Amino acid sequence: MSGADLPPKYRTGNVDMTHGGGGRAMAELIEGLFHRHLKNPILDQGHDAAVFDVPPGRLVMSTDAHVISPLFFPGGDIGSLSVHGTLNDIAMAGGRPLSLTAGFILEEGFPLADLERIVISMARAAREAGVPVVSGDTKVVEKGKGDGVFITTAGVGVLPDGVSISPSAARPGQAVLVSGSIGDHGVAILSKRENLEFETEILSDSAALHGLVAEMIAAVPGIAVLRDPTRGGLATALNEIAHASGVGVVLEEDDIPVAPDVDAACELLGLDPLYVANEGKLICICEAADSDLLLKVMRAHPLGARAARIGAVVDDADHMVVMRTGFGGSRVVDWLSGEQLPRIC
């Protein structure tokens, strides 16, 4: 079935159990919606699996399950996010992404028109990133056993020779950089949560970072650590690195970029921006001597315009992250405990 004769039901209908039953209704949905928008020569092979050539070398592979609510949020949606999330995990290992797969879990009753919006957004994100979705899978669950749409993407990439980036490679004396202001994604999401709604012009920072990373690696192949501070935010990502590398980290509060609206939303809700999620930012740890060059390269890239040096790696047997406050004191920056919930005290 070609896109042209897409039945009108895709504009007005809802997902029902037949779309996951393995029969023709499912085949129509896959051809009429997924393949139509995600079109590329590898996907068009029509296999359950995709076949493609890769340059020789080490492979990088990752996956992320996306369960975001709301599905559409300022600055993105689950479709674009599911592309960016996995590309970024590959980029954080230093990999150049080659291809993606996508597994959809649809809830019975989900509007097909919304599904199409999501797939279109996913296709655009993949196109802009230059990485095709080469294979996919669709399942439908009964109403009340899902939440609209879940998308799990996986991706592979190649690792350039000589690059060895790892969360356990941080060493005392190295510099800690961040590619831009933190907390935008989490605040954009919260602004649309039922019961919390507030108005803001903050958009999710959701973006694919592999282009930025490629330029950083080209300038400084010896980058030690890259990490995207997603769930748990900057604080948790740095604690993970400190834990994996067996080091401490000292941050300078005044050097950490935070957008005024993000700051304001956090004050209102009783949240700490250090723990709020990002989807288009990275932490980079490098030799102190390389930090100026890296900052220059990052700031020259649209996704690193507000890059900053925010601290240093130190020797610490307890692997703690500590911050000098702008107030002139200091505090521990611990892992996130549980979920970060809006609070009253």
Add this chain to the structure above:
Amino acid sequence: MSGADLPPKYRTGNVDMTHGGGGRAMAELIEGLFHRHLKNPILDQGHDAAVFDVPPGRLVMSTDAHVISPLFFPGGDIGSLSVHGTLNDIAMAGGRPLSLTAGFILEEGFPLADLERIVISMARAAREAGVPVVSGDTKVVEKGKGDGVFITTAGVGVLPDGVSISPSAARPGQAVLVSGSIGDHGVAILSKRENLEFETEILSDSAALHGLVAEMIAAVPGIAVLRDPTRGGLATALNEIAHASGVGVVLEEDDIPVAPDVDAACELLGLDPLYVANEGKLICICEAADSDLLLKVMRAHPLGARAARIGAVVDDADHMVVMRTGFGGSRVVDWLSGEQLPRIC
């Protein structure tokens, strides 16, 4: 945290929202449960992405989302199934699987002990298949927005030189083979469905087929089509092939292996075994001249012991699948319409 100091809560507790919050509770779950059981050198890198060497050549990549209910069924569970499902998709393209990723979507309240059973089963399946789970991701959704556990796996493999297997490669005159009796998986699942329960010794056929496929390809590199008849069963898989290749298929009912209990369960529930799912069977289409050799190779492998030639590819402008009945008549074997539901008339 090492496995030894796994807190007792993993034996008695339930998944709660903190396990997906990105903080230490999540890190503990990942280290204490997932990494502990799925342990392998690549996963142990502790990246969000895995890095590994691959032989040069074409890559095969696929994904499957697993949403099965019940999660534990005779002959398997969602853990082993999620390994087999993706390995088989890679094998059906002729690929030798190299590595897997796994994305978990957990419902708040799911017993951690059940989750551990599933992860252990997944680990065993991966170990037996010789393919490591190299990277993963975990999300938690609120109670009522999931169904216990969903697992989306993705995998990559390499394609041996000279192999070109594709659902569009069937040509008139070729033989249609199946690796064993059909419908076991679907009947095993149905036997445990609430409101349908019946007793049977039928086990799901869930199994990883890449070992069998490797031997088949070694014997006959020119295999045209391989396909695992999962959702929608043999009937739907053959219709997909007929559609993709622009051919017709003629089946011989008496030659299609069906276990007596599968047959009986289908009679009781008003189902047709041709449409019932399999998770450890393959359809192979090859030159008629190669079919005897292939059947010999298949029957020598434990997963192909009941392999049979069940029909032939023919020229047909309508791309239909038709079957000569054991009764002496003939019938069309159409795509599955909607879902296959137990019926009374």
Add this chain to the structure above:
Amino acid sequence: MCLAIPARVVSIESDDMATVALEGIRKAVSTALLEDVAVGDYVLVHVGFALHKLSEEEAERTLQLMAEAGVLAEELEEMAAEAGA
């Protein structure tokens, strides 16, 4: 209409429940609609109820009749063939 399958009673569970077997499949069915169900009986199962007993004798007789109809036809055919030869 009315998908119904003959299955053998393998145990009586209570006044109006029994277990039937079809090959290795065992299923609990209601016998509320039948009198005097006994282990070994074949019953017609429809929507989880045993609807009627099946007469094994009559089944054999029917198969016999079918075979005979055929035999008669074949004999006639042969005769016709011989006559024509």
Add this chain to the structure above:
Amino acid sequence: MCLAIPARVVSIESDDMATVALEGIRKAVSTALLEDVAVGDYVLVHVGFALHKLSEEEAERTLQLMAEAGVLAEELEEMAAEAGA
């Protein structure tokens, strides 16, 4: 206890609802607990309610006092330093 943040009233929505702004963030809050809220007022927001008006005059005075406390301290310090020198 009692996380509460001063925010500026940017519009009055009804008898007991107003919109407040904190930087670019705008949020609807209940003004059921206050009399005479006007656009431009700063109010203390707690669990979605405006709890009290903030006196801009007093705020400036407090900041002034803080600066002076410091100045006094610094002067004394300097004097002490000089005396010690």
Add this chain to the structure above:
Amino acid sequence: MKYIREFRDGKLAQKLAKAIALEADPHRHYSLMEFCGGHTHAIFRYGVQDLVPANVEYVHGPGCPVCVLPVRRLDDAVELALKEGVILTTYGDMMRVPGTKQKSLIRAKAEGADIRMVYSTQDALKVARDNREREVVFFAIGFETTTPPTAVAILQARAEGLTNFSVFCNHVLTPPAIAHIVNAPSEPGEKPVRIDGFLGPSHVSSVIGWAPYEPAARDFEKPVVIAGFEPLDVMQSTLMLIRQINEGRHVVENQYTRVVTREGNRKAQEIVARVLELRKTFEWRGLGYVPDSALRIRETYAAFDAEKRFTVSPKESREVKSCECPAILRGVKKPTECKLFGTVCTPDNPMGACMVSSEGACAAYWTYGRKREAVLSAKGAAA
């Protein structure tokens, strides 16, 4: 599978085929109406028509309870399912049948209605026991075969004091439908239905016995053979009908002796009579209103009657305009004579019930029947 496999034997089929060929008069046409969808299904599923001479024609009758349910009753079920607090339980067969504006139960479910497929009325009772704060409605359809389990469920609900269980009763009766068909004047423009004999209901007859068909056979001079649902049963019954026709007889004969007796299952009949009573008239898709052709719940059991327990709004129910289901159910048209067949209307996107039910004539033609000769005669298809 004892008493199943034997009746699907290919060798016996060849023998019966020869007997039929021998018996059938090549100079005349035999129009045999298989009343039941079960026969229709067997004919197509096993390819019975490939084994009988071209002048023996099977005409599909109205014996598919899914197909004959009028759209308004389905729309009512959808409305019930969408009521706050209601769980509608139903046999799987009904899930995909399109109502007005193509709205099926499966679509209502996707819109949020709580609809649960059950395999038995026992499961529906279990749903009611497990959800005492909800109203559990069992959407009952079916002929005399499926009626006794519904009656048993109502008796059980009363005995247990289950106060949240009710039945939306749509049970219908076969003998009045048969009488109606042979008796019905054709619609304007229709060629009259010529039926030479009936393959009579098998499982319906296991409950009601074969006596109830005697008036029709006698009064309208049409032979009736009570025929089992296995393909050999259909063939043997075909042979028996052709013999009666050739001999000018018109009585009720019983091919399905292993299950059907003259009087049927008295206990089941009594249980049904205790709980249900005749409706004065009931609408059938295709046949229109047929007097004394359906059952309703007796006043004594009114508490379990969803029609009394809930009010459904009057509605303008409508079938798809060009759908020929009504004519097909009267045996006047074949599925292939419907303009929508296979183009607009397919099992994936059905326009009428006959395309949904696995016993519907349109579904049987489409799923098993269409175009198969071309494939079988293709090069390489040799057995």
Add this chain to the structure above:
Amino acid sequence: MKYIREFRDGKLAQKLAKAIALEADPHRHYSLMEFCGGHTHAIFRYGVQDLVPANVEYVHGPGCPVCVLPVRRLDDAVELALKEGVILTTYGDMMRVPGTKQKSLIRAKAEGADIRMVYSTQDALKVARDNREREVVFFAIGFETTTPPTAVAILQARAEGLTNFSVFCNHVLTPPAIAHIVNAPSEPGEKPVRIDGFLGPSHVSSVIGWAPYEPAARDFEKPVVIAGFEPLDVMQSTLMLIRQINEGRHVVENQYTRVVTREGNRKAQEIVARVLELRKTFEWRGLGYVPDSALRIRETYAAFDAEKRFTVSPKESREVKSCECPAILRGVKKPTECKLFGTVCTPDNPMGACMVSSEGACAAYWTYGRKREAVLSAKGAAA
């Protein structure tokens, strides 16, 4: 962020630090109890203790509504949440507080209880409007600051005729708690609490004004400074307290003049008085039963009182045995004096409320305070 950022200014902090250093008598010790968790939080979050001399010590008080709620009341809330048909609404702060056997609301939710986090009583009302067939209970906690929104919600529910909304009222009062602390005999084996002065509540006082603290200051001869929650407010108030102590004065002074007046918010006070009334006594974690220290819903609004609407079973509520929360809430012990601190008890696996609430003393010590000196003095950490 006007009126926020200015009060966190590092340069002013340096100036105030110098003024405090100058004012504090190096030959004596200053034990200042910050009554409120808000102060505790600010002290740790901004590192205020790094800026005051070592002989100025902050002692944490009981001013965290999450921390002082006795376990039995939390267990009752869990029981309410698990009742069939109930939706329990609550502020996010309560979700992870462990009850008896570590059972928190978040675990009850994982077991199937329908518990919804709200940001405001307005959201709880909305949940009730949107779920009229369910019972929506608002689990109300908090001091005088948080009480007026609860009272407003009850008035709104009555005005709207919302019949499925009720409040499980746990609102408590600060002045009786302060009086209790300065008045309380120490427990056997405890060293007595020596407090030189109080940082008084800021936002509580915005509602009740500062007059209610005058009796305590006068009768027990302890200076009280109503102190804002920003770190500069804390420092300035510290300076003011030290001055009073040095001068031997003991009056109520108001540092937080931009918000707090002597009489507070009369309209809010009236609304509270209309809906709620004093409880004769109420249990506080750490303080035990304190007379006239809490509010309950007036008889006129009994329909909205969850304690009247539902019965909860009597239960043997128990805190973790070695948890020192009670002593910490009295200011008698520091978190680091608890054997479980940082080993068994961490924010991920809290044994007491003080480790959950972001204003709890144990959480503040752990999250912001522990071991940071070692890291800051490590090689490479130079600013």
